[in-house]
Amino acid sequence: MKAAVLYGAHDWKIEDRRTPLFGDNECLIKIKACGVCHSEIHQWETRVEGLEYPRYIGHEVAGEILKVGSHVKQFKVGDRVAAWADGRGYAEEIAVSTEFLSLISDEIPYEHALSEPIACTTNAVLRTNVQLGDTIALVGMGFMGLIMLQELRLIGAKKIIAVDVRKEMLELSAKLGADIQLNPDEHDIDLEIKKLTGEKGVDISFEIGGNQSTLDLASQICRMEGKLVIFGYHPGSRIIKDLGYWNWMAFDIINAHFRDMKTILNGMKRGMDLFNAGKIKMDKLITHKFRLDKIEDAFTSAKNKPIGFVKSVIVFD
Numbered sequence: 001m002k003a004a005v006l007y008g009a010h011d012w013k014i015e016d017r018r019t020p021l022f023g024d025n026e027c028l029i030k031i032k033a034c035g036v037c038h039s040e041i042h043q044w045e046t047r048v049e050g051l052e053y054p055r056y057i058g059h060e061v062a063g064e065i066l067k068v069g070s071h072v073k074q075f076k077v078g079d080r081v082a083a084w085a086d087g088r089g090y091a092e093e094i095a096v097s098t099e100f101l102s103l104i105s106d107e108i109p110y111e112h113a114l115s116e117p118i119a120c121t122t123n124a125v126l127r128t129n130v131q132l133g134d135t136i137a138l139v140g141m142g143f144m145g146l147i148m149l150q151e152l153r154l155i156g157a158k159k160i161i162a163v164d165v166r167k168e169m170l171e172l173s174a175k176l177g178a179d180i181q182l183n184p185d186e187h188d189i190d191l192e193i194k195k196l197t198g199e200k201g202v203d204i205s206f207e208i209g210g211n212q213s214t215l216d217l218a219s220q221i222c223r224m225e226g227k228l229v230i231f232g233y234h235p236g237s238r239i240i241k242d243l244g245y246w247n248w249m250a251f252d253i254i255n256a257h258f259r260d261m262k263t264i265l266n267g268m269k270r271g272m273d274l275f276n277a278g279k280i281k282m283d284k285l286i287t288h289k290f291r292l293d294k295i296e297d298a299f300t301s302a303k304n305k306p307i308g309f310v311k312s313v314i315v316f317d
């Protein structure tokens with residue numbers, strides 16, 4: 001099989017590799033699509049100290065089951081599945097334990113069935129304990145923010161405010177159900193939020209962008225004793241510019257990243273049930289598709305975000 005292996009910064013090699021061995025409780029999957037995750041960009045952009053290279057990354061996998069282990073009962077050859085994979089997703093085949101697999105409906109394209117990001121947003125919403133009637137701000141309307149927006153609409157938020165510097169992302173958020181769109185380049189966000197909330201601030205402020213500016217803004221617009229949710233992926237150092245203010249405001253600070261596998265799998269099951277039921281839509285979110293030999297272009301697009309970009313996905317025949 002063919003596999004993309006990362007040897008260093010911007011240094012991909014497409015190599016011939018043996019078909020993976022699979023155990024009694026695993027399935028061998030012919031990969032049809034694998035998403036490019038924001039959490040992988042830093043290790044592609046620079047050679048990160050402490051990480052082992054070459055690296056076999058890629059974890060947002062969907063495909064067709066080719067073979068099943070001797071103890072596998074709930075899946076069969078030919079099933080269409082989404083998988084949470086611990087790397088090695090930029091390849092033609094992968095072995096995955098059945099506990100990490102979710103069936104996907106026949107009508108859903110493989111490149112839409114990315115269970116790992118759906119699990120992440122689902123768990124963040126669950127952990128935040130959103131209440132009916134909450135006013136919510138989403139600071140950073142990229143791929144993950146647009147999935148989360150759809151889930152928050154299902155819960156019954158009173159008002160969802162989308163905040164982003166890209167006009168096309170704000171337009172897309174409006175189509176997916178955001179009530180208000182604000183651009184920091186065009187609006188005084190703090191002033192606008194005060195107008196919308198009777199000077200209080202939002203009940204829940206989701207930081208999704210994963211950079212210093214979104215972290216600063218998310219804390220600025222959250223009300224006293226509101227929920228400040230840090231969801232964006234932060235691979236580098238960040239600064240809380242005024243911890244005294246955070247303390248005074250008595251924020252309920254929620255770290256919405258998860259490493260416990262039981263938590264991840266619970267979110268994956270719940271989220272994929274919603275996805276298969278048509279409650280989460282991906283058709284407007286998967287904007288850039290690339291073949292395996294163009295994986296450098298896929299990562300460059302994910303980093304630079306050209307006009308209209310939401311998500312890069314590697315697709316296979």
